[in-house]
Amino acid sequence: MRVWDGISNGRIHFSAQDFQQPMDTPMAWILENLNLHRAAVKSLDQMSDKVELIDRTKVVNINESREVVNSFNADDQSACPDWPVVQLDSGRMLQTRLLVGADGANSPVRKYSQIDATGWPYPQHGIVAIMELAEDTRPVTAWQKFLPTGTVAILPMPGNYAALVWSMEKEYVPLLKALSDDDFTCVLNAALQLPFEDLHYFLSTLKAGSVTADHLTSDLTNRLTTNAANVTSPDYKPPVVNAIEKQSRASFPFKLQHADRYIDQRIALIGDAAHTIHPLAGQGLNLGLADVESLVAVLTEAARLGQDFGDYNCLLGYSSARYFPNLAMLGAVDKLQKLFSTGNEPVAFVRSFGFNMVNSMPGFKAWLTKIAMGQ
Ligand SMILES: Cc1cc2nc3c(=O)[nH]c(=O)nc-3n(C[C@H](O)[C@H](O)[C@H](O)COP(=O)(O)OP(=O)(O)OC[C@H]3O[C@@H](n4cnc5c(N)ncnc54)[C@H](O)[C@@H]3O)c2cc1C
Known part of the structure; x- marks a missing residue:
């Protein structure tokens, strides 16, 4: 990856050589989002005995069970009254022990759970x-x-x-x-x-x-x-x-946005629903994938111990593992965006110095690459 400053002469070259690997060793992978989606859907299809995939559907409403109990199917009324009920545009209603909001920057799940988000365009x-x-x-x-x-x-x-x-x-x-x-x-x-x-x-x-x-x-x-x-x-x-x-x-449009918290009783926010970052460092999806990994680990452990995995206390492990690392990356990328959005000569001079210095430090570059790769 070759990065350079269009105002000063600063340059950084990231390559496998920073890791003492031959030049043609891949140091990162670029995937088209569509291919990731296809692979995810294919995996879900292979688990059709455990997972029902409902596509071409919009969530039109989210409520607590106690609010929709009259219109609810009798079998499901046995569930707890605080379980969220998701209503699809087909009219179908799904009641859930845990609702994971993976629904993007304008997350309806975040709004339902009344979790505020701070940030700026x-x-x-x-x-x-x-x-x-x-x-x-x-x-x-x-x-x-x-x-x-x-x-x-x-x-x-x-x-x-x-x-x-x-x-x-x-x-x-x-x-x-x-x-x-x-x-x-x-x-x-x-x-x-x-x-x-x-x-x-x-x-x-x-x-x-x-x-x-x-x-x-x-x-x-x-x-x-x-x-x-x-x-x-x-x-x-x-x-x-x-x-x-x-x-x-x-x-x-680009914006920085961070949810004030990632969890609530029976709610977990992941990906852009929890945090939206400027794409200059290509980190948005990476952060979301790290959220998924962390949430899966917490849910697996709760299931192993026979706990109620939608319970707030069970979800705390996910929130504490991801909130501050995500906040640090949001802050770092925001500072980079501001640092590089100026043509001011003294700033450009310092920037150029920083670029060239980092470029001459393969060990530091390897460390930066590992952070960007979420390792
Ligand atoms: C120009 C650009 C370039 C980027 N480049 C990179 C990059 O190089 N590397 C990187 O890691 N990241 C990059 N990102 C960021 C990355 O695209 C996002 O972080 C990532 O797509 C977030 O994934 P997500 O699943 O959390 O949210 P989204 O991709 O926003 O998905 C949310 C999904 O929820 C669905 N949804 C929302 N509401 C409802 C509803 N009511 N009913 C049903 N479905 C609903 C939406 O249709 C959507 O499919 C880039 C972003 C932009 C804008």
């Missing part, structure tokens, strides 16, 4: 797309450039394809989304290959509306032809983007 939104690169780069490398408008990340996919996650000040997002695929590709190459001033000039002029996008992109094309080779050094040359896959561009 970031001034940047993320533009995502699938890109076709000019060449299949080996060894497989992820690239990330820090710019004051936000980070540009190229995450490799099979062949010469890659995923784009481009954080951008939100005022520019509709303008960039309105560009044709070819114009957008040109601006993206400028963000990756040219000095920040070129991108800044493009964005501010496009926003002012005084010059057409066509005119501005042909100017950028000229600059890319004449300047790019001088700006990027041969050993630090990000791949050129050939094209953007049709209709693959989308945008997402």
Whole structure:
């Protein structure tokens, strides 16, 4: 993974060599979310004797059993009155000893349990797309450039394809989304290959509306032809983007959000329902997977001891194992976001110094990589 600061000369190169491994040893894995979903659903299908999978369904309501007892099926009324009842849009109702809220940043389960969440929106939104690169780069490398408008990340996919996650000040997002695929590709190459001033000039002029996008992109094309080779050094040359896959561009708002607590009686929040983080360090899903691992361990132990695993006291082990590690990662990534969102020269100088110093310390880089991998 090659990370560099678009304002200063700071660079960090993470590789298997930091772990005294040959260069072509994988140090991390990038999976498309869709593949994870498919694998999870396949596993659930194989457990159909124990798990009922209900898909294409929305949870429309969550209540306590005692609130819905009149409309409830007689068999299930034997359960405790504090058990949550989930109502599906089909009208079906499910009563549960433990309701796990894995329902994302706007979690209905969190709202039902009246757990507050604190945080703030970031001034940047993320533009995502699938890109076709000019060449299949080996060894497989992820690239990330820090710019004051936000980070540009190229995450490799099979062949010469890659995923784009481009954080951008939100005022520019509709303008960039309105560009044709070819114009957008040109601006993206400028963000990756040219000095920040070129991108800044493009964005501010496009926003002012005084010059057409066509005119501005042909100017950028000229600059890319004449300047790019001088700006990027041969050993630090990000791949050129050939094209953007049709209709693959989308945008997402970014926010930091942390639930005040992860558990309540018969409730456990996991993943983005509990915490939402800026994706610049690619940690959102990793934190959620660590939550799952921890909750499974706590529930397994409670089941082994014959305890009521929906009980608040049983769930405490999960909450205490995950709350502070997640809080620390949320805080660290938030500070990184703020540190890199400034073009202020003294800050950029210190940043550059920090980058280059970390780059010269393989042991420290290996430690950072292990933290990012949740090890
Ligand atoms: C642009 C971008 C790039 C990212 N890049 C990375 C990365 O590189 N690495 C990484 O680790 N993380 C990354 N993340 C973060 C990662 O995507 C999230 O942390 C992760 O998807 C959270 O998973 P989750 O299952 O907790 O929540 P979600 O993915 O939000 O899933 C919640 C699910 O609950 C369902 N749901 C909600 N309400 C209801 C209801 N009433 N009834 C039925 N279903 C409901 C939703 O439909 C959804 O399927 C990125 C995020 C963004 C926005």
